[in-house]
Amino acid sequence: MTDGPVEVARRLAGELLAPAAAEVDATGVLPRGQLDALADAGLYGLVGPAGAGGLDADGATLAAVVEELAAGDLATAFVWLQHHGVVGRLAATGLHPDLLADLCAGRRRAGIALQAATRPDAAPVTLRRHGGDPVLDGAVPWVTGWGLVDVVLVAARDGEDVAFVLVDAVEGPGLGVVPQSLVAVQASATVELRLTGHRVSAGRLLGSTPLSRVRAGDAAGLRLNGSLALGLVRRCCRMVGPSPLDGELDAARARLDAAGPADLPAARAEAAALAHRASGALTVATGSASVRAGSVAERTAREALFLLVFGSRPAIRAALLGRFGAAR
Known part of the structure; x- marks a missing residue:
């Protein structure tokens, strides 16, 4: 049986992205080969229409793939994720079908x-x-x-x-x-x-x-970025071993999935705060080796810091300040 996109993403994250993540972080260079592998696996066309060569996946599948890729290497997931907003908008217009087909195939990004x-x-x-x-x-x-x-x-x-x-x-x-x-x-x-x-x-x-319509619809688009934070938590859970973090990861994901526009900022804040806390747990579990530059724990802690402010909104910031005891 052919693996679905989530299983493909999990395999690529474990076999390709995670082993290269330390070097990618140290050099600051993302090898094109990693993105090529995602394209070869069909993941650049994940949400693209079938008529353009895409997989026509739903939002839940996209979120799960983002989480798996971010668990392997956040930089790769971060670059790849931007692509899908363009595929979606281009598909909705019906314009430039040749470009849309190229984007779905990953020939263009x-x-x-x-x-x-x-x-x-x-x-x-x-x-x-x-x-x-x-x-x-x-x-x-x-x-x-x-x-x-x-x-x-x-x-x-x-x-x-x-x-x-x-x-x-x-x-x-x-x-x-x-x-x-x-x-x-x-x-x-x-x-x-x-x-x-x-x-x-x-x-x-x-x-x-x-x-006015763009601003009103902004909150509805916040869900996906939360999967980047969940990917970091997933990485920490795998490295720490069985712990209460596993249940907290499931709960944070469920809250993001269930949240409407009014509740999404708080759910996004919860995911980012959990990634920050999980990276702390990984640091402690790793011990003194975690303060060596280039360790997985050190890199994950910096990435969790990044996700505290990435894609933020005033409501997300306020909810995070409340969680950290600094609400105004």
Whole structure:
């Protein structure tokens, strides 16, 4: 019987990602071969439509695959995860079927640059038009996978709407990047994307959505990032051995799965806090070797720190501060 995508992800995480994770972390370089292996296994088309060569998997399967990959190597999972938001949006438009097929096969890979258009604490990327073509101005502070992806989906403010534009991931006129130095997942090749009068063809505009609708729907999209934190907990559980953490992992996952938009921030905070605590348990269980740079426990602790703030929102931050006894 052919293994399903979750079993495939578990095997790849155990046989390929985890054994290479220390070197990936130490060098800050994610080998393309790891992403190629995910593509060869069909995981780049996990949520893509069957008509484009995808597996048409549901959200629960995607979340489970993210968890397995993150347990193996967070940097790899982090880069791979961005791709699926672009596949989903492109599939919904019916545009660029050849590109969609390439994305589902992993022949081409995608990243996202979305947060600067909607967050109230960030200067938005804006869209204007020149001769019918979109022109982009602004900066996105966190864009993952630069040099590992071919296209980036950029969200830009267009009056009271948010426009979604495909941009080639190549530096050139009006497009530059500044590498970000991170305490963990440095191999994710995360950069600040800077756009200054960057013009793309009109066909790269994938539609617009009212800003109010984008903001209202933001909470519903928080579930998936919680699986990155659960992946770290899973890694810790496997290394520590049977313990109450196993039950806590199951409970945190169940709460994320059951949460509606109003409850998702608290559930996301619970997952991030559990990853932080589980990494502490792994550190103690490992003993003095955990303070050696490059140990699994040391790397996991830094990754758990990263996930306390990755993809955060004010409600998630408030819930975490409450858990850590620092609520305002």
